[in-house]
Amino acid sequence: MATLSPTSFTKNFNSSVDFPITSFQTFAIFGPKLKTEQTHFRLSTSFKTGSCLELKAMKEPPGLTQKLDKNRLDGLTESENGCDLFQDLKHRFLRFKKHKFEENLGHFQNLAEGQAPKFMIIACADSRVCPSVILGFQPGEAFMVRNVANLVPPFESGPSETNAALEFAVNSLKVENILVIGHSRCGGIRALMSMQDEVDSSSFIRSWVIVGKNARLNTKSAASHLGFDQQCRHCEKESVDHSLLNLLTYPWIEQKVAKGELSVHGGYYDFVDCTFEKWTLDYKGSNLGKNSRLPVKNRFYWC
Amino acid sequence: MGSLEEAIEGLKKFLSNKDDVAVAQIEKLITGLQETDPNEFDPVKRILEGFQHFKINKFDKHPELYEKLAEGQWPKFLVFACSDSRVCPSHILNFQPGEAFMVRNIANMVPAFDKLKYSGVGAAIEYAVSVLEVQNILVIGHSRCGGIKRLMTHPEDNSAPFDFIDEWVKIGLPAKVKVQAEFGDLPLEDQCKHCEKESVKLSLCHLETYPYVQMGLANKKLRLMGGYYDFVHGKFELLEFEPRFHHLFST
Numbered sequence: 001m002a003t004l005s006p007t008s009f010t011k012n013f014n015s016s017v018d019f020p021i022t023s024f025q026t027f028a029i030f031g032p033k034l035k036t037e038q039t040h041f042r043l044s045t046s047f048k049t050g051s052c053l054e055l056k057a058m059k060e061p062p063g064l065t066q067k068l069d070k071n072r073l074d075g076l077t078e079s080e081n082g083c084d085l086f087q088d089l090k091h092r093f094l095r096f097k098k099h100k101f102e103e104n105l106g107h108f109q110n111l112a113e114g115q116a117p118k119f120m121i122i123a124c125a126d127s128r129v130c131p132s133v134i135l136g137f138q139p140g141e142a143f144m145v146r147n148v149a150n151l152v153p154p155f156e157s158g159p160s161e162t163n164a165a166l167e168f169a170v171n172s173l174k175v176e177n178i179l180v181i182g183h184s185r186c187g188g189i190r191a192l193m194s195m196q197d198e199v200d201s202s203s204f205i206r207s208w209v210i211v212g213k214n215a216r217l218n219t220k221s222a223a224s225h226l227g228f229d230q231q232c233r234h235c236e237k238e239s240v241d242h243s244l245l246n247l248l249t250y251p252w253i254e255q256k257v258a259k260g261e262l263s264v265h266g267g268y269y270d271f272v273d274c275t276f277e278k279w280t281l282d283y284k285g286s287n288l289g290k291n292s293r294l295p296v297k298n299r300f301y302w303c
Numbered sequence: 304m305g306s307l308e309e310a311i312e313g314l315k316k317f318l319s320n321k322d323d324v325a326v327a328q329i330e331k332l333i334t335g336l337q338e339t340d341p342n343e344f345d346p347v348k349r350i351l352e353g354f355q356h357f358k359i360n361k362f363d364k365h366p367e368l369y370e371k372l373a374e375g376q377w378p379k380f381l382v383f384a385c386s387d388s389r390v391c392p393s394h395i396l397n398f399q400p401g402e403a404f405m406v407r408n409i410a411n412m413v414p415a416f417d418k419l420k421y422s423g424v425g426a427a428i429e430y431a432v433s434v435l436e437v438q439n440i441l442v443i444g445h446s447r448c449g450g451i452k453r454l455m456t457h458p459e460d461n462s463a464p465f466d467f468i469d470e471w472v473k474i475g476l477p478a479k480v481k482v483q484a485e486f487g488d489l490p491l492e493d494q495c496k497h498c499e500k501e502s503v504k505l506s507l508c509h510l511e512t513y514p515y516v517q518m519g520l521a522n523k524k525l526r527l528m529g530g531y532y533d534f535v536h537g538k539f540e541l542l543e544f545e546p547r548f549h550h551l552f553s554t
Contacts, residue, residue, distance in 0.1 A: 085439065085526075086541060092397045093539040100394065101537045112447065112535045117388040118344055125427050127378035128400045132393040133361070136353035139389045146407040148426045161408040161423050164471035165386045168409055168449065171465070177346045185373070187430065202418075204425030263346065271400075272373045274362045276354045278347065298347065302354055 100139075108139070117143045120169035122162070122243065123181045124150040124188065128271055131181060135276075143169045149188025150180055151211045152243035155250045163250070170253055170262065178247060179278075181267040182240040189236045192216050193228070215239035237277075240266040241294045244281050258285035266296075275303040361400075369400070378404045381431035383442040383506065385411040390445045395532055395539065403441075404431045410450030411442055413506035414474045416513045425513070432515040432525065440510060443530040444503040451499045454479050455491065474509075478502040503529040507544040520546060 101108050119142040121131045131137055131144060145165040153160055169175045182189075192209040193216060215238040223234040244266050248254045256262035264281040282297040362369050380403040384392050392398050392405060406427045413428075414421045431437045444451075454472040458464070478501040486497050507527050510516050519525030527544040 086543075089396060089530075089541060090539075093395060096395050096397060097537050097539075101534075108534060108537070111389050115388045118346065118349075125404050125406050125431075127376045127398075127402060127404045128372050130391070130393045130398070130400070130403075130405060132391040133400055134354060134357050135350055136356050137388075137391070139391065139394055141388060143388045144386050144391065144407050146405050147423045148430055151423075159467045159470035161412075161421065161471060164409050164465075164467040167465055167467045169386075172449070176344075179346075179350070187434070188426070204422050204429045207422040208426035265346070265350075267350070271369065274358050274369070276350075278350055280347075300347070300351070302351060 111140045115140055115143070115173065117141055117169075117173060118176050119143065120166070120173075120175040120178045121145070121181065122147075122150050122152055122178070124148065124183055124186060126183060126186065129181070129183045129269055134269055143173060143175060147208075148205065149186055149192065149209055149212060149239065150182055150243065151188075151209070151239065152180060152246045153211045154246040157211070166247070166250065166253070170250075170256065176261070177263045177265060178253075179265045179267055180240050180243045180247075181269055182236045183268065184233065184236065184270040184272050186232070186236050189239060190232050192239075193219070193232050193235055212239045212242065215242040218242075237266075237268050240268060244294060248281075248283065257281065257283050273303065275301065277301045372401045376401055376404070376435065378402055378431075378435060379438050380404065381428070381435075381437045381440045382406070383408070383411045383413055383440075385409065385443070385445055385448060385450065387445060387448065389534055390443070390532055392441075392443060404435060404437060409468065409471055410448055410454070410475065410502065411444055411506065412450075412471070412474045412502065413442060413509045415509040428510070428513050429515060432513070432519055436524075438524065439526045439528060440516070441528045441530055442503050442506045442510070443532060444499045445532040446496065446499065446535050448495070448499050451475065451502060452495050454502075455482075455495050455498055475502045475505060478505045500529075500531055503531060504544075511546055 117140060119137070121137070121142045121144045123129060123131050123144065123146050125146045125148055130146075131142060137144075143165070145162055147162055152162055152166070155163070157163075166178075169178075188205070188209050189212070191205050192212050195206055195209070195216075212235070215235050219231055219235040219238050222238075223231050226234065244264055247264055248257065253262065253264075257264055264283070266279050266281070268277040270276070277300065279296040279299040282295040378401060380398070382392050382398070382403045382405045384390055384405065384407050386407045386409055391407075392403060398405070404427070406424065408424070414424060416425070428440075431440075450468070450472050453465075453468060454475045456462070457469060475498070478498050482494055482498045482501050486494050489497075507529050510527055511520070516525060516527075520527070527546075529542045529544060531540040533539070
């Protein structure tokens with residue numbers, strides 16, 4: 001049984017709590033059994049206004065006008081006060097509702113009936129690389145998977161969160177494009193490149209990034225003369241190519257790509273220089289020999 | 304001038320290049336862009352326009368911020384959200400670059416700690432909590448979630464199984480059982496809505512089974528929250544997860 005010490009984050013909001021406190025008893029969970037006794041949820045729909053942060057003007061993303069601390073980038077919430085945090089989230093949503101949702105009500109009503117995105121994106125969970133921001137995808141445009149180091153495991157690795165999303169996007173939503181986006185200074189790729197040869201099973205990070213082992217092998221053989229940072233950069237792009245190859249190990253993806261119903265693209269966002277590279281897999285069903293270079297077309301570099 | 308025209312004009316400047324091969328490639332590119340049917344969806348054009356808009360209106364306008372972010376990230380949030388194209392937290396909660404380490408998967412699920420399975424989710428939690436030291440974990444569910452609907456309807460509807468989706472959404476089975484027990488007499492749509500919320504609560508409980516999360520909670524350095532975005536009515540609910548133990552007995 002997990003050892004948990006009593007802890008509480010109770011803040012008394014004095015808000016009008018319209019919903020009863022929900023408590024539940026034991027939960028049998030996959031893996032180690034955990035008994036959670038008397039766990040309480042408080043559902044709040046209104047908050048004390050009190051001494052919470054003033055709202056910044058809408059035109060600038062909040063927090064950007066604050067002075068940059070040399071060690072930490074201060075976000076919106078200047079204190080650990082829960083009231084400030086909840087107020088902040090509430091106001092963010094209300095601004096979205098006023099300036100996007102209500103101003104495009106017809107569009108959002110259509111979206112509520114169903115989504116028909118043309119893209120499936122696989123991107124890193126890194127806070128700096130959200131494709132909605134860097135590529136401006138609006139609600140309804142892109143079905144998105146984000147994981148550590150934007151990796152796509154091959155079909156034979158069995159069920160995972162990434163291939164469940166692939167299956168849904170390709171077979172149910174019938175997206176026309178898959179775009180895998182790598183990025184500069186990726187911590188996950190760095191962890192992959194730093195690994196010793198044996199997998200450390202006590203670390204999830206290592207157990208996951210090993211999906212990219214072929215990219216690491218290729219990088220070590222092609223770029224061993226480069227410094228470590230440059231090798232990581234090489235691996236970031238190599239890993240995107242390997243993810244594209246792994247996509248083709250899924251029969252329902254391979255068939256659609258060969259027929260021209262689905263396009264598979266690789267991308268690389270460099271946030272140091274603000275550049276974006278993009279290339280498309282040129283696969284016609286049989287031109288992928290073992291150890292051959294990835295056939296690509298339409299390679300663009302934007303700066 | 305539209306961004307497509309801007310791109311073509313920008314490329315034309317390179318036509319004075321003396322390298323014949325480069326000139327030929329650029330001419331081919333310009334022809335390709337000019338031949339683009341404005342009514343036909345061009346994914347390349349869409350990506351280019353999106354990136355250019357970001358670079359001009361965000362990156363170039365906030366050089367200090369992006370210079371700092373190039374050196375590292377210090378997000379205060381780890382966010383779990385659904386892969387659904389309609390619910391990106393960068394829109395609905397306006398998360399800016401650097402603010403939220405974001406995992407997106409079908410039905411925004413967090414499985415319980417298991418050393419052998421789900422290393423993708425485990426890696427994200429481990430990285431966010433142990434390395435980045437985020438202070439808040441927020442799991443956001445949403446209305447009309449396809450993953451939750453699949454959980455609620457399969458296999459009872461006798462539909463053919465999926466290779467991977469069904470194995471994944473099974474994580475939410477305890478939520479399905481609870482909802483069917485309490486709300487089994489309601490129409491499916493209402494049951495799904497209850498399950499969307501119940502699944503968020505389940506994921507929060509599952510988060511507690513990760514050692515680094517336990518430590519963060521015990522040291523009061525971590526806060527767990529659940530959210531629910533209803534895009535039918537334009538509403539957002541937020542709840543705080545409070546793990547609390549009551550002393551039962553001592554001998």
